[in-house]
Amino acid sequence: MSRRCHGVSFRSRSPRSARRGAALACVFAGVLVTGAATGSWPEAAGSTELPVATGPVPERAEAGDDARELVSRSGDRWAAAYSAEEYQAVELTLAGEYVGTGIAVLSTAEGRIVVGEVHPDSPAERAGIVAGDELVTIDGVPLAGRPVTDAVGRLRGSTGPEPSEPGTTVLLGVGRDGATRQVEVERARLAARPVTVTRDEPGVTRIHVSSFVEGSAELLRAAARSAPPEDGIVLDLRGNTGGLLAEAAAAASVFLDGGLVATYDVRGEQNALHAERGGDTDTPLVVLVDGGTMSSAEMLTGALQDRNRAVVVGTPTFGKGTVQLPVVQPDGSVAELTVGRYATPSGRTVGSGGIAPDLVVEPGQDAEERAGNVLGGLAAGR
Structure with a gap:
């Protein structure tokens, strides 16, 4: 792919634009729902230590300080420093694997950390942990009121000076039916599950993408193709911390017939990312986002929104529109430094306010139900 920016002109797509506008008008006019919803954070994607936008291969510095000294002097809020061992763990994660217990967690409105999902045939499943269990403590540290990302980091063992290896253990205080028990769980090398599919109501296939690691786009394409032909799709990017720019651009190709994804x-x-031709441009599509939707996930959201391919529902995204480049230091440590910004097809850059959804889900409203109602409006306008 050329790294030069190419000008792209868009042909009018008035039928879809009209459908999208009509559906939004219908939704804003009178859809009222109640409830609550939160995103689920898997160990494979929920750690704040992961790079959220990488594309070029690491550069190698000829001379200089170690990564931590370089980052501390940079003033770059998105910069990160890794030892050689830590960056090997990062690369493992971006390749679709991770070291952990197999637990995806979510935070409740009361600030409790609850198991949202347990990876099949994982150490957590073998230890008897099930969805709905509360994680009260991790290695003796109380979790009440702590960010969900802190729980994820402790499960993975990425909060210490060195990342944990397969075979290390973590002691969990697990609450169930009013009682708390201590469960020791061994960490293992697991395959990430960045794409999951649910169909809880007729006409709606929800595809949740937790991160854009290698292979995410192909998994998304397979999930979209397997949806019943009468269904619309909710592309759930809540809690998606980002990942590889190339994977996010390939994900856009699932729903676009060529054209610009981002610059x-x-x-x-200047560089440009383009969708491949031949994507599904007819299936009604809603993108569901929240404050945990970051970086390349925001790039994908902005592309589908700007190209009038999807209605975006949820709350404003995180607001990280920067690109990081890993630079290997002489001692083997790696500094990830901001080298630029990306822009959506209309030229929008993503600042601290994030991407504003077309339809905001207010506190107390059920985000998934709201998205389903919007999808129904899009389907009616086909």
């Missing part, structure tokens, strides 16, 4: 610069050199 980005690397130290002033």
Whole structure:
């Protein structure tokens, strides 16, 4: 792919634009729902230590300080420093694997950390942990009121000076039926499950993508193709911490027939990401987002929104529109430094306010139900 920015002109897509506008008008006019919803954070994607936008291969510095000294002097809020061992764990995660217990967690409105899902045939499943269990403590540390990402990091063992290896253990205080028991769970090397599919109501296939690791786009394509022909699709990007720019662009190709996905610069050199031709442009599509939707997930959201391919529902996204480049230091440590920003097809850059949804889900409303109602409006306008 050329790294030069190419001008792209869009042909009018008035039928879809009209359908989308009519559906939004219908939704804003009178859809009222109640409830609550939160996103689920898997160990494979929920750690704040993961790079959320990488594309070029790591550069190698000829001379200089170690990564931590470089990052501390940079003033770059998105910069991150890794030892050589830590960055090996990062690369493992981006390749679709991780070291952990197999637990996906979510935070309740009361601030409790609850098991949302247990990876089949994982150490957690073998230890008897099930969805709905509350994680009260991890290695003796109380979790009440702590960010969900802190729980994820402790499950993975990524909060210490060195990442945990397969075979290490973590002691969990697990609450169930009013009682708390201590469960020791061994960490293992597991395959990430970045794409999951649910169909809880007729006409709606919900595809949740937790991160854009290698292979995510192909899994998304397979999930979309397997949806019943009468269904619309809710692309759930809540809690998606980002990942590889190329995977996010390939994910856009699932729903676009060519055209611009985003532009980005690397130290002033302009680049462009394009969708491949042949994507599904007819199936009604809603993108569900929240404050945990970050970086390349925001890029995908902005592309589908700007191209009038989807209605975006939820709450404003995180607001990270920067691109990081890993630079290997002489001692083997790695500094990830911001080298540029990306822009959506209409030229929007993603600032601290994030991407505003077309339809905001208010506190107390059920985000998934809201998305389903919007999808029904889109289907009616086909």
